[in-house]
Amino acid sequence: MENPLIIILLGKAGAGKDTQMELLREKMGLDYIGSGELLRERKKIDDFTGNKISQTIDNGGLVLTPVVFQLWIKKLEELKNRGDVKGIIIDGSPRKIKEAFLLDEALEWYEWNKNIKALLIDISDKEAIERIEKRKYCSQCKEIYIYDGKVEKCSKCGGELIQREDDQIDGIKKRLDWFKKEVEPVIDYYKEGDRLIAIDGEQSIEKVFEDILKKL
Numbered sequence: 397m398e399n400p401l402i403i404i405l406l407g408k409a410g411a412g413k414d415t416q417m418e419l420l421r422e423k424m425g426l427d428y429i430g431s432g433e434l435l436r437e438r439k440k441i442d443d444f445t446g447n448k449i450s451q452t453i454d455n456g457g458l459v460l461t462p463v464v465f466q467l468w469i470k471k472l473e474e475l476k477n478r479g480d481v482k483g484i485i486i487d488g489s490p491r492k493i494k495e496a497f498l499l500d501e502a503l504e505w506y507e508w509n510k511n512i513k514a515l516l517i518d519i520s521d522k523e524a525i526e527r528i529e530k531r532k533y534c535s536q537c538k539e540i541y542i543y544d545g546k547v548e549k550c551s552k553c554g555g556e557l558i559q560r561e562d563d564q565i566d567g568i569k570k571r572l573d574w575f576k577k578e579v580e581p582v583i584d585y586y587k588e589g590d591r592l593i594a595i596d597g598e599q600s601i602e603k604v605f606e607d608i609l610k611k612l
């Protein structure tokens with residue numbers, strides 16, 4: 397592939413990024429680089445960085461850029477050498493403006509900088525709060541449920557459904573403040589470079605996906 401499509405997925409918690417990412421991967425056969433996934437893998441290694449990543453995530457903190465960046469590079473390198481990449485969805489980064497610069501340079505190095513789209517699934521703070529407050533997780537298998545007052549146990553494994561601490565109102569507000577401070581400049585950066593695609597995320601899953609396909 398000459399110029400594979402690189403999609404950088406952006407949006408607040410609750411915007412439905414995971415769902416749209418799955419749909420896009422299925423439809424377009426894209427590879428995936430997720431900072432969350434990379435960190436979860438890395439923390440399984442019992443060494444200084446592995447243990448520190450665990451601690452940081454458990455305390456609701458952000459793993460610092462050089463550590464995350466090293467993991468992206470390793471993954472980009474692996475994909476480049478595989479040689480058959482049609483496109484990549486990048487999720488969970490950039491989380492701040494300096495990561496947007498670094499990511500651009502990394503993509504330039506791998507010669508994947510000709511067809512970059514930042515895809516913003518946009519929802520209001522109010523909508524984000526409403527959605528996240530309803531979100532519950534299976535304590536066993538981590539499946540996500542939207543709590544409707546009816547579902548009480550996980551339909552996959554029967555595990556207890558719980559609310560994550562940072563899905564409670566203070567945690568949500570903290571994450572929204574962080575988004576405004578750190579991620580909005582990233583959005584502006586892609587917008588100025590004419591690489592931003594903004595989608596109204598307050599529509600049905602199907603409609604959001606339709607809009608994404610139309611605008612890509």
Ligand SMILES: [Zn+2]
Pocket residue numbers: 534535536537538539550551552553554555
């Ligand atoms: Zn379960």
